[in-house]
Amino acid sequence: MHHPAMANTLIEQLKFNSDGLIPAIVQEQGSGRVLMMAWMNRASLEKTIETGKTHFWSRSRQKFWMKGESSGHTQAVRDIAIDCDGDTLLIQVHQTGAACHEGYQSCFFRSMTGPGQCTQITEPRLVDPDEVYGKK
Numbered sequence: 001m002h003h004p005a006m007a008n009t010l011i012e013q014l015k016f017n018s019d020g021l022i023p024a025i026v027q028e029q030g031s032g033r034v035l036m037m038a039w040m041n042r043a044s045l046e047k048t049i050e051t052g053k054t055h056f057w058s059r060s061r062q063k064f065w066m067k068g069e070s071s072g073h074t075q076a077v078r079d080i081a082i083d084c085d086g087d088t089l090l091i092q093v094h095q096t097g098a099a100c101h102e103g104y105q106s107c108f109f110r111s112m113t114g115p116g117q118c119t120q121i122t123e124p125r126l127v128d129p130d131e132v133y134g135k136k
Helices: 004-012 042-051 129-133
Strands: 022-028 034-040 055-058 063-066 075-082 089-095 110-112 119-121
Touching: 004 042, 034 042, 034 055, 034 089, 042 055, 042 063, 042 075
Parallel strands: 022 089
Antiparallel strands: 022 034, 055 063, 075 089, 110 119
């Protein structure tokens, strides 16, 4: 992961969107569970490769951030794959703690109960986000 030449080779194959971003799907390597989707720019991808920890670009906050920087719930990168079009990343990680800022293992903790019906929570909450991040 920590090799500059590898970073350049990987990045040269990518198609960033007009905002200079690429979607990154984050998956738990052992279980295959999709944990989250976030956006990366070139700098956050370079930092991810350099450090072995996931870094992203927040569109809402217009800010570079490392997963777990405030919660301690970090992601150790195990593999970075590129889709066939070069416009989406699949990052396999070892997740420490909850991936979701709402305290769940995965950001995908709600499922529809039926066509056009309500959603239900499908997994237990691991942590109370107020305790991790402080009350808003």
